[in-house]
Amino acid sequence: MLLQIENLHVYYGAIHALKGISLEVEEGEIVTLIGANGAGKSTTLKTISGLLRARQGKILFQGRDLSAATPPAIVSAGITQVPEGRRVFASLTVKENLEMGAFQRPDREVRESMKWVFELFPRLEERQKQLAGTLSGGEQQMLAVGRGLMARPRLMMLDEPSMGLAPLLVKEIFSVIREINQRGTTILLVEQNAHMALSIAHKGYVLETGSIALSGGAADLAANEQVRKAYLGG
Amino acid sequence: MSPHDLTLQVIQQVFNGVSLGSIYALIALGYTMVYGIIRLINFAHGDIFMVGAFAGYFATAVYKLSFFPALVLAMVVAALTGVTIEFFAYRPIRKAGRISALITAIGVSFLLENAGLLILKPDPRAFPEVIPLTVYNVGGLIVNNRQVLILAVTFGLMFLLQWIVRYTKIGKAMRAVANDRDAAHLMGIDVNQVITVTFALGSALAAAAGVLVGIVYNRIDPLMGIMPGLKAFVAAVLGGIGIIPGAMIGGFVMGIVEVLVVAFISSGWKDAAAFVALIIILLVRPVGLLGRNVGEKV
Numbered sequence: 001m002l003l004q005i006e007n008l009h010v011y012y013g014a015i016h017a018l019k020g021i022s023l024e025v026e027e028g029e030i031v032t033l034i035g036a037n038g039a040g041k042s043t044t045l046k047t048i049s050g051l052l053r054a055r056q057g058k059i060l061f062q063g064r065d066l067s068a069a070t071p072p073a074i075v076s077a078g079i080t081q082v083p084e085g086r087r088v089f090a091s092l093t094v095k096e097n098l099e100m101g102a103f104q105r106p107d108r109e110v111r112e113s114m115k116w117v118f119e120l121f122p123r124l125e126e127r128q129k130q131l132a133g134t135l136s137g138g139e140q141q142m143l144a145v146g147r148g149l150m151a152r153p154r155l156m157m158l159d160e161p162s163m164g165l166a167p168l169l170v171k172e173i174f175s176v177i178r179e180i181n182q183r184g185t186t187i188l189l190v191e192q193n194a195h196m197a198l199s200i201a202h203k204g205y206v207l208e209t210g211s212i213a214l215s216g217g218a219a220d221l222a223a224n225e226q227v228r229k230a231y232l233g234g
Numbered sequence: 235m236s237p238h239d240l241t242l243q244v245i246q247q248v249f250n251g252v253s254l255g256s257i258y259a260l261i262a263l264g265y266t267m268v269y270g271i272i273r274l275i276n277f278a279h280g281d282i283f284m285v286g287a288f289a290g291y292f293a294t295a296v297y298k299l300s301f302f303p304a305l306v307l308a309m310v311v312a313a314l315t316g317v318t319i320e321f322f323a324y325r326p327i328r329k330a331g332r333i334s335a336l337i338t339a340i341g342v343s344f345l346l347e348n349a350g351l352l353i354l355k356p357d358p359r360a361f362p363e364v365i366p367l368t369v370y371n372v373g374g375l376i377v378n379n380r381q382v383l384i385l386a387v388t389f390g391l392m393f394l395l396q397w398i399v400r401y402t403k404i405g406k407a408m409r410a411v412a413n414d415r416d417a418a419h420l421m422g423i424d425v426n427q428v429i430t431v432t433f434a435l436g437s438a439l440a441a442a443a444g445v446l447v448g449i450v451y452n453r454i455d456p457l458m459g460i461m462p463g464l465k466a467f468v469a470a471v472l473g474g475i476g477i478i479p480g481a482m483i484g485g486f487v488m489g490i491v492e493v494l495v496v497a498f499i500s501s502g503w504k505d506a507a508a509f510v511a512l513i514i515i516l517l518v519r520p521v522g523l524l525g526r527n528v529g530e531k532v
Contacts (some may be wrong), residue, residue, distance in 0.1 A: 089413040096409075201467050
């Protein structure tokens, strides 16, 4: 098991945001976390990456408990997060953004990773000297994903990569996510676009107000009557 | 006064203003860098400038160091002071909100000033003559070697700072943290380390200004940081707080304005001019000369 979460409880002040969720991600999988706004999807990712602290529960990554680790320690353990809303460094160039993604790694490896990212996203190579803030929304999303890859993670978590993008771009991003997975990176994907997410995932969890309501194979979930009604528009 | 004399007089004052402005610019850089990273107006920064001046004083008067070693030593002492203050005073309350941090900064400022009065005594001290004065007359323009030194040191340090911020890994990380601290954290950047480096760099620049003031104005005391600190703060706001080139430009503008006011209006208006400038900029262009209202991209 690559990532195992057991009975995770997270609070925002008095608000009980995650009420004891458990989930598992196997090496090589794409696992998706779907659910409505406010269900706790982003909270789950932020807790795994160390931006939020769990009050109770365990986050085991390759058997090691990371629930008290700092974000940099979690990155060096092999987990990166591509945050919601892209969050590229607007006043840094594309190339500098990618370098920041590989902050903890030696320069020689940075060059190799950058080559790989440019293979995945040739547009970023053309625009490497441009400030990230001047890129289009789709390009910024590509940069955010590329930046997440620069650390060479074993597990990459993506928070709403389709948000605010045109359907064609959403397709492009998802096909890149699949390609990244095929090259050996495990993916934990948070999405409101349940249809797209289930189409590339192996396994899925449905979150409802801080608890896991359903889980199972992606195809089974996509066929499930409840899921179809609530998240796939009938 | 003939037009020629007037022109010469204005050029002379602008030159004097640029050399005074260098001091403000060096201090303003620390304000703006710290603000850019942790959104704190570090009101103790002017007192770091004082600490630097005294470190330079002891290095030259007591340990008989020459100018450059004394400058470097003062910068190191101030950097350590700045880093220590950040660690003990600001870091524990970083999540407590901006007002708490601001009040803490004012408290640290009082602490440094009063510790200075207690330990160093309130009497002004004469800074040793490490650089003998030479005056040149360049086509009617009166220039001395200390002014040239101020300009050379200031431009050298600004160049070095720009190089660090633009091209080194830690400099890029500083810009990343200034842009989006949480995202930087997610990239594995050690934000605390970046903040430490920022305080060290800003404090070192203020110390350089302190040593230069000691050499040029020849007189230092424990409260010497208050007024230049405030004016440098105005300079940072004038240029656009958080923007490094803005602090440089703001510093020069403040120096020139001050010198022109003294030369053509009255020296009584010297300090008032700085704050009039602040009021005007806040009314007319609150984001500062180089500031931009950045719109969110959706």
